[in-house]
Amino acid sequence: MFEASHLHKRFGAHVVLEDVSLRFAAGRLTGIMGPNGAGKTTCFNLLTGRYAPDRGRVTFEGRDITGLPPRAIARLGISRSFQIMNLFDEYSALDNVLVATPGVRRRGFAALADLSRDRAVLARAREQLARVGLEARAAVRAKDLSYGERRALEIGVGLAAEPRLLFLDEPTAGLGTEGMARIAQLIAELKSSITLVMIEHDMKFLFGLADHIYVMHWGQVIAEGAPATLRANPWVRRSNLGELG
Amino acid sequence: MIGAADRRVPLAPVPMLALFAAFATLPWWIGAVGLYPYLGVEIMIWIVFALGFNLLLGTSGLPSFGHGAYFGVGAYAFGLAQFNLHPGLWVCLAAAVAAGAAAGALVACFVSHRRGIYFALLTIAFGQILWFIAIKWHSVTRGEDGLLNIRRPEADFGVVAWSLHSNEALYAFCFAVFAFTVLVLWRLVHSPYGRVLAAIRQNETRARFVGYNVWLFKWTAFTLSAAVAGLAGGLFALAQQSAYPNVMSLHQSGLVVMMTLIGGGLVSFWGPVLGTVLFFLARDLLGAYTEAWLLWYGLLFMLVVLFKPEGIAGLFHVRSKPSA
DSSP, X not given: OEEEEEEEEEETXXXXXXXXXXXXXXXXXXXXXXXXXXXXXXXXXXHTTSSXXXXXXEEETTXXXXXXXXXXXXXXXXXXXXXXXXXXXXXXXXXXXXXXSHHHHHTTTOSSOOGGGOHHHHHHHHHXXXXXXXGGGTTSBGGGSOXXXXXXXXXXXXXXXXXSEEEEEOTTTTOOHHHHHHHHHHHHHHTTTSEEEEEOSOHHHHHHHOSEEEEEETTEEEEEEOHHHHHTOHHHHHHHXXXXX | OOOOTTSOOOSSOHHHHHHHHHHHHHHHHGGGGTOOHHHHHHXXXXXXXXXXXXXXXXXXXXXXXXXXXXXXXXXXXXXXXXXXXXXXXXXXXXXXXXXXXXXXXXXXXXXXXXXXXXXXXXXXXXXXXXXXXXXXXXXXXXXXXXXXXXXXXXXXXXXXXXXXXXXXXXXXXXXXXXXXXXXXXXXXXXXXXXXXHHHHHHOHHHHHHTTOXXXXXXXXXXXXXXXXXHHHHHHHHHHHSOBOGGGGSHHHHHHHHHHHHHHTTTTOTTHHHHHHHHHHHHHHHGGGTOTTHHHHHHHHHHHHHHHOTTOTHHHHXXXXXXXX
């Protein structure tokens, strides 16, 4: 479904990614793990159009999307959430989701239309909000939501675009046990309907959900496989414990 | 600034009806408070200008500090169209709008990929270039004298023509244009387009990642805002029967920023209206007592920035309270 081949990226003299190749199969949850500075988020940024790779190729459903801008990639059905939350803070939870829906995106230049009359678009946005458990908080401004709710909304905005592939960048960052359990349940539910790629530090969390995992270190993929295989890999264990830094 | 999307936006909310009622009846009561009807014309023109400006500053979060240039371009275009193209009112007004839009569209090509201080500095630079052209291109703009003796053409509606020679007729015509512009801008700010602009103001990166062409939205917002400034400039040339470089000076650009911020354009659609009315009342009422009225107005601006950065509208603006 999605393939990245031999990606290279450097910022000045600093090589951030070196010959990274990844494949994300449809209908599966692929995890990317590794210590801080391994290049995971840069990799996401390359795959979702924030940066163009120096070398390498990215394809989605057979189409070359290397170097396309984020908006073009989003319109192809690829969405993402962010490690550092990126919400429309002054907007309510519902408006955050609404503005990301394809229904509003298609009518983005409708300068005289009235959105409140478009019941179908509003109903769809409410559905997406309910999916992340925020239907009761629809009218609350994003900046007034709790941290855990903002994390859920971050995923909700990504989902609102109705993507076929959703990248989740550390969706549990900063969450407590209860919050993590809620996000784990949400991701488990999403797995049945959407292809997911997730960066995650928490090995237990990731191994419990992922079908396939890539392990990154020093800007390279050092191992890949099913969670059961990787669990026994000494490199993976040492990498995650920071012993390979 | 924009309410929740699922809440029905009235076509004409109460503040708009109150505004229209106040200006529709102004010629009958303004004399009683010691002022004069032509002040209403000035205020309406500047409200149109300030509301168009706030499409950029308040809605889109784009600080244009050289917007007086598009007001001036509209004023000059009105006069030049009348002298060289066609004397009819509609052609002249259309020329003012088109020239404002064209100048804005051109400048927007260079500024739309910027934001914050870089955006602001570029708009000042382009504003100064346009002002400089107005002064130096003597053969077209007649230099520092400007275009004089612009006539007030008839408002020809096909079946009936409406002379604008009297200030009363001019007032009625300006009121019609003013009401139409307020209605359209209100609708536009609350449309999907306005909501996307507000989303871009809040988080440009996220807007990009949900699929919006941020550059294009900023470009269209700048162009539309400049077109409205051009319309206001055209009305100004019609009312003042002249167009001169001072109308597009940096000073003029600063006034519209002050009006919008003091009124509360950052939090309310009606902020620029309040700010404009306050400015003209200060000029005419305070100005009757002291020549240094602008000093006091400037001090008011400083106080607002220091103690109520949301502006006067911020005093009335009720934010949605967070639920527990």
